Amino acid sequence: MTEISAAMVKALRERTGAGMMDCKKALVETGGDMEAAIDWLRGKGLAAAARKAGRTAAEGLVGVAVAGRRGAIIEVNSETDFVAKNAQFQAFVRGALDVALATGSDVEAILGSPMPGSAATVAEALAHNVATIGENQALRRAAVLEVGEGVIGAYVHNAVAEGLGRIGVLVAVESAADPRALAETAKQLALHIAWANPLALEPEGIDPALLARERAVAEAKAEGSGKGEEIVRRMVEGAVRKFASEQALLTQAFLGDNKTRVADVVGRAAKELGAAMAVRGFVRFQLGEGIEKPETDFAAEVAAAAGQA
The missing domain is CATH 3.30.479.20 (Elongation factor Ts, dimerisation domain)
Structure with missing residues (x-):
């Protein structure tokens, strides 16, 4: 008897959209045959979406x-x-x-x-x-x-x-400030994050790979400046610091005036509300970010469809 692994169940679920238990049962019933399991699920009305599973959902x-x-x-x-x-x-x-x-x-x-x-x-x-x-x-x-x-x-x-x-x-x-008053500051910070799309809370949290990439770009620019080695080094370090500062939430210029740092906005709000305040984290999801959409030729699709009719 074929052993049904968790990976097989997961792969079948991803292809059919059916529930995990239904996928496991289908694989058991079909001796681990993936295509037969898909047909088994379709026969039970549990995988009507099987043909759609390969389409890009972005x-x-x-x-x-x-x-x-x-x-x-x-x-x-x-x-x-x-x-x-x-x-x-x-x-x-x-x-x-x-x-x-x-x-x-x-x-x-x-x-x-x-x-x-x-x-x-x-x-x-x-x-x-x-x-x-x-x-x-x-x-x-x-x-x-x-x-x-x-x-x-x-x-x-x-x-x-x-x-x-x-x-x-x-x-x-x-x-510890009054939650109702604190909520307004939190809302303004959320608006800023949506607009500015920071990559980390503080400069130290920026992905080292991104910093290395920026450093390489800065070095390429600085080397063409014709300046001395020490000046080039300072130019590169300055460029990397500037990049990290612009990409970290607390050191970004706040959306409200584009001058004051977010950290200073938080500090000012803490003073006004009479209680210490700290931003502990944030999450920003943008729909479809990172999903590669296939390029399509609409005219070609129409012609192909016409040829199949």
Whole structure:
């Protein structure tokens, strides 16, 4: 008897959108034959989306929700932006968001959890959506932020409904200040993060690989300046420091006036509210970032379709 591995189950789920347990059962029933398992699931009405699973899903929605001192953000992708306006799709995103708030940022844990108000898991509800809406969909990523004392600020850009849009931000602000007053500062910080897209909280947190890349660019520029070795070294170090400062949240120029550093804005707010304040972390999801969309030739597609008719 063929041993059914977790990797086989995961691969089948990714190809069909069916639930993990259904995938395992299908593989057991078919002796581990992947294609036969797909057909088994289709025969049970559990893999109607199998033919759609290879399509690029780079549209959809980013969802953001805050409950008390805890916030969650998820990205659920679809093939077209039209689906983002679909009430069924939006309801799924909200449900998955509630699960993320309760379970955390692990996507597999979210998919395996019960969907609120349903006997199905999140993965099964997603597979049902794919089958009924008619587009490939995927829960791509999730993140959760929490503070022991303070607030979680949230913002959604290009919102299509409350808490759902194309860019979502969470920011954790720790402080003993009055939460209602603190919330306004947190909201302004979330707006800034959406606009400025910082890469880290502080310059020290910037990815070393990015700094190395900037250093190489700066060295190439400085070497062509004709200046002495010591001056070139200073030019390079200055350029790298400037890059890190511009890419880190606390050292960026604040959106409100484009002059004051974010750290100084936080410090000023702390003084006004009469309590120490610190930004402990942030998350920014932009819909489809990092997903490579295949280039398509629409005219060629039409001609090919006409030739097949």
